[in-house]
Amino acid sequence: MQSRSPAASRPGRPRSAAADTAILAATRAALVELGWSKLTLGDVATRAGVAKTTLYRRWSGKNELVVDAVAELFDELELPDRGSLAADIEGVVLQFAAILARPEARSGLMAVVAESTRDDALRERIRESIVERQKGLVLAGRARAQSRGELPPETDPAEAARTADLIFDVVAGAVVHRALVSAEPVDAEWAQGFTQLLLGGLAASAST
Amino acid sequence: MQSRSPAASRPGRPRSAAADTAILAATRAALVELGWSKLTLGDVATRAGVAKTTLYRRWSGKNELVVDAVAELFDELELPDRGSLAADIEGVVLQFAAILARPEARSGLMAVVAESTRDDALRERIRESIVERQKGLVLAGRARAQSRGELPPETDPAEAARTADLIFDVVAGAVVHRALVSAEPVDAEWAQGFTQLLLGGLAASAST
Amino acid sequence: MQSRSPAASRPGRPRSAAADTAILAATRAALVELGWSKLTLGDVATRAGVAKTTLYRRWSGKNELVVDAVAELFDELELPDRGSLAADIEGVVLQFAAILARPEARSGLMAVVAESTRDDALRERIRESIVERQKGLVLAGRARAQSRGELPPETDPAEAARTADLIFDVVAGAVVHRALVSAEPVDAEWAQGFTQLLLGGLAASAST
Amino acid sequence: MQSRSPAASRPGRPRSAAADTAILAATRAALVELGWSKLTLGDVATRAGVAKTTLYRRWSGKNELVVDAVAELFDELELPDRGSLAADIEGVVLQFAAILARPEARSGLMAVVAESTRDDALRERIRESIVERQKGLVLAGRARAQSRGELPPETDPAEAARTADLIFDVVAGAVVHRALVSAEPVDAEWAQGFTQLLLGGLAASAST
DNA sequence: CGATAATCGAGACGGTACGTCGAGTCTTCAC
DNA sequence: GTGAAGACTCGACGTACCGTCTCGATTATCG
Numbered sequence: 027m028q029s030r031s032p033a034a035s036r037p038g039r040p041r042s043a044a045a046d047t048a049i050l051a052a053t054r055a056a057l058v059e060l061g062w063s064k065l066t067l068g069d070v071a072t073r074a075g076v077a078k079t080t081l082y083r084r085w086s087g088k089n090e091l092v093v094d095a096v097a098e099l100f101d102e103l104e105l106p107d108r109g110s111l112a113a114d115i116e117g118v119v120l121q122f123a124a125i126l127a128r129p130e131a132r133s134g135l136m137a138v139v140a141e142s143t144r145d146d147a148l149r150e151r152i153r154e155s156i157v158e159r160q161k162g163l164v165l166a167g168r169a170r171a172q173s174r175g176e177l178p179p180e181t182d183p184a185e186a187a188r189t190a191d192l193i194f195d196v197v198a199g200a201v202v203h204r205a206l207v208s209a210e211p212v213d214a215e216w217a218q219g220f221t222q223l224l225l226g227g228l229a230a231s232a233s234t
Numbered sequence: 235m236q237s238r239s240p241a242a243s244r245p246g247r248p249r250s251a252a253a254d255t256a257i258l259a260a261t262r263a264a265l266v267e268l269g270w271s272k273l274t275l276g277d278v279a280t281r282a283g284v285a286k287t288t289l290y291r292r293w294s295g296k297n298e299l300v301v302d303a304v305a306e307l308f309d310e311l312e313l314p315d316r317g318s319l320a321a322d323i324e325g326v327v328l329q330f331a332a333i334l335a336r337p338e339a340r341s342g343l344m345a346v347v348a349e350s351t352r353d354d355a356l357r358e359r360i361r362e363s364i365v366e367r368q369k370g371l372v373l374a375g376r377a378r379a380q381s382r383g384e385l386p387p388e389t390d391p392a393e394a395a396r397t398a399d400l401i402f403d404v405v406a407g408a409v410v411h412r413a414l415v416s417a418e419p420v421d422a423e424w425a426q427g428f429t430q431l432l433l434g435g436l437a438a439s440a441s442t
Numbered sequence: 443m444q445s446r447s448p449a450a451s452r453p454g455r456p457r458s459a460a461a462d463t464a465i466l467a468a469t470r471a472a473l474v475e476l477g478w479s480k481l482t483l484g485d486v487a488t489r490a491g492v493a494k495t496t497l498y499r500r501w502s503g504k505n506e507l508v509v510d511a512v513a514e515l516f517d518e519l520e521l522p523d524r525g526s527l528a529a530d531i532e533g534v535v536l537q538f539a540a541i542l543a544r545p546e547a548r549s550g551l552m553a554v555v556a557e558s559t560r561d562d563a564l565r566e567r568i569r570e571s572i573v574e575r576q577k578g579l580v581l582a583g584r585a586r587a588q589s590r591g592e593l594p595p596e597t598d599p600a601e602a603a604r605t606a607d608l609i610f611d612v613v614a615g616a617v618v619h620r621a622l623v624s625a626e627p628v629d630a631e632w633a634q635g636f637t638q639l640l641l642g643g644l645a646a647s648a649s650t
Numbered sequence: 651m652q653s654r655s656p657a658a659s660r661p662g663r664p665r666s667a668a669a670d671t672a673i674l675a676a677t678r679a680a681l682v683e684l685g686w687s688k689l690t691l692g693d694v695a696t697r698a699g700v701a702k703t704t705l706y707r708r709w710s711g712k713n714e715l716v717v718d719a720v721a722e723l724f725d726e727l728e729l730p731d732r733g734s735l736a737a738d739i740e741g742v743v744l745q746f747a748a749i750l751a752r753p754e755a756r757s758g759l760m761a762v763v764a765e766s767t768r769d770d771a772l773r774e775r776i777r778e779s780i781v782e783r784q785k786g787l788v789l790a791g792r793a794r795a796q797s798r799g800e801l802p803p804e805t806d807p808a809e810a811a812r813t814a815d816l817i818f819d820v821v822a823g824a825v826v827h828r829a830l831v832s833a834e835p836v837d838a839e840w841a842q843g844f845t846q847l848l849l850g851g852l853a854a855s856a857s858t
Numbered sequence: 859c860g861a862t863a864a865t866c867g868a869g870a871c872g873g874t875a876c877g878t879c880g881a882g883t884c885t886t887c888a889c
Numbered sequence: 890g891t892g893a894a895g896a897c898t899c900g901a902c903g904t905a906c907c908g909t910c911t912c913g914a915t916t917a918t919c920g
Binding site: 244247248284286287 | 900
């Protein structure tokens with residue numbers, strides 16, 4: 027969502043706050059029913075009870091709108107303390123999978139990622155509103171595991187960042203691939219097997 | 235590409251084989267220049283020197299066409315014998331990354347995956363022409379490692395299949411995520427770190 | 443229909459005579475069902491059980507085909523001897539009206555006339571195969587009336603031709619206009635009133 | 651042209667009045683250059699500097715558009731007082747012929763008449779916007795002749811209507827047939843001969 | 859309190875691409 | 890060489906959305 031200058035209080039009629047909410051909700055509803063490619067902004071506007079003009083005043087196009095609509099779904103991601111690193115990872119994997127099981131996320135997320143391969147601004151927008159939140163969980167999880175003594179503290183910051191990136195790509199990539207490409211369920215059993223593989227790999231890598 | 239009834243020689247003028255080739259090549263060229271969302275079938279037809287009707291006679295829409303066009307890119311995937319399991323994995327990862335580095339693959343692949351979340355026939359088509367080929371490499375790699383003695387032979391077939399699926403999702407997912415979402419290079423260094431993680435995890439998992 | 447050179451007996455398989463008949467009949471059937479603008483040559487070929495190639499070998503296009511198909515309808519026009527000039531005229535008017543009442547004539551005739559306003563070859567073709575036959579009836583009718591003594595013999599040939607043309611335009615024009623534009627029935631009553639007007643006018647003009 | 655509900659000022663952007671004018675003018679220009687059958691709505695839109703959708707919002711198809719475009723040509727028909735019934739008739743005949751001499755009228759008029767043989771709504775539209783205007787001239791001409799004393803006043807209204815219809819079909823039919831089918835000029839000489847025939851016939855009929 | 863100004867719903871606007879259909883041609887094989 | 894069959898190029902069709910615009914009607918702040 028684009029913030030307007032300092033905002034403060036400008037002259038003229040202020041923008042309806044309800045409109046934003048209604049538009050994003052309508053976008054998700056349309057994604058569920060129609061999917062990304064058949065979603066039209068005119069239809070979203072109608073569903074939201076809003077004129078097309080109003081929608082275009084706030085978002086510059088379909089991609090931006092869908093990123094914002096999908097990003098809100100990821101707000102629920104958090105890192106509950108389940109007592110052990112393995113349990114924490116499994117929990118996050120299942121949370122992530124639960125979001126990907128929702129049709130508005132499945133269709134919307136991959137589509138904007140596809141678009142982002144040719145639009146750097148869009149990629150940055152996705153990174154900010156979706157990817158960074160996930161990455162934060164990886165960092166938080168590691169910190170918590172270190173405080174528990176499950177993982178040794180970092181020595182080389184660069185190496186630490188590289189490892190976090192790797193873990194992040196592996197976790198997010200594997201879950202997305204399982205859910206969307208292989209189209210197999212990401213259930214507790216799979217999460218356990220995956221976590222075992224990941225932690226085993228981390229331990230082995232760390233000892234090198 | 236749809237195979238027509240076996241019908242050796244049916245009546246009427248046969249379809250031009252050259253047209254198929256030209257259309258797929260034109261599709262890839264258009265993907266490079268325009269990306270998936272701005273690619274139009276009319277433009278593809280023009281580039282291929284073919285009428286729009288000819289294109290529609292062979293493919294039912296943009297998605298089907300792009301799947302076939304992108305699938306051909308994956309024909310070059312193979313499993314060269316590099317002497318060790320680690321080297322084999324690194325090789326495949328780099329091959330896969332090389333394909334994903336091509337703009338026609340980046341834009342096209344994710345877009346059809348996104349579409350496939352709402353179209354089972356499309357998903358099946360993607361699975362047949364793209365995914366299965368990759369999965370075959372996982373199986374072949376494991377078999378070769380076993381023949382080298384790097385991995386123990388399978389005991390439980392179901393467990394073996396489950397593991398292969400997991401490895402496949404991890405490898406393909408991680409590479410795709412690194413390349414397209416994180417937008418970081420998949421180079422030899424990354425491949426090495428990833429392979430280390432994966433093999434470590436496999437060893438740890440196997441010993442359980 | 444285009445005649446091929448001297449014909450005689452050329453090499454190769456001779457053209458099927460049945461095809462011509464079938465095609466023209468199919469054309470009229472299609473005119474009845476679809477009208478001129480929705481008639482397609484592919485459909486005509488299918489109805490006639492003939493390949494499009496065969497059709498195009500004989501006619502150069504829709505206009506030419508329809509002219510020939512409609513022209514056959516006018517073959518039934520003749521000048522029965524009803525005993526008096528007035529009765530003869532009424533008879534011809536009703537015969538002409540009967541043809542115009544058939545949907546294949548209504549739709550086809552006016553359409554080719556419209557096309558002929560921009561295509562001299564087509565206009566000539568219409569004149570030859572349709573209009574001249576009608577004009578002949580005017581001339582024959584006058585000759586018979588003169589032989590009966592109802593009309594005086596011609597003195598000035600140029601004047602005679604001019605009068606015949608005028609009568610022809612008035613008769614054909616009025617009947618067509620009544621039937622197709624005004625869309626009112628051309629019945630015995632109307633024919634009688636029209637004939638009265640025409641003969642009265644002729645008598646008055648002759649005495650000038 | 652379709653009138654929209656009386657709705658003084660409906661919400662939303664009002665339709666551009668200039669667009670209607672431009673479209674009809676472009677239609678006539680295209681008729682002159684291309685004729686009815688080669689006229690395309692896309693081309694008309696381009697000539698008018700208007701989008702195809704704008705055109706389709708106002709007219710439902712080629713026929714309706716051409717009727718309106720041609721109808722405007724007949725706006726210039728009027729009944730100038732030339733002092734006598736014969737002169738009035740000759741004047742109208744020549745005016746009518748002048749319109750039919752214009753290529754946009756020749757090609758367009760007959761084509762829509764042909765189409766109207768299978769489309770009652772179209773026929774009604776033609777009647778309203780073209781034919782009735784001509785018929786009015788017949789009625790006005792008769793009234794004027796009666797006020798001059800050239801024709802006796804009506805006694806039987808039904809008979810009067812029947813006669814007016816007959817005259818109308820004869821005049822319009824003969825002129826159209828002469829101009830478009832016979833493709834001979836409708837000049838002063840022909841108009842005089844035709845008028846003589848018509849008035850003579852009327853006189854003879856009236857005395858019965 | 860009235861002027862000013864940005865907002866709102868509504869819907870017409872110029873465009874672009876769609877997917878289909880028909881025209882007329884060409885290519886194959888059977889007769 | 891004619892025949893049916895059907896693929897071919899081409900171009901128009903009528904529709905759907907895009908993103909912009911022009912309306913009249915609100916709804917706020919500021920003078």
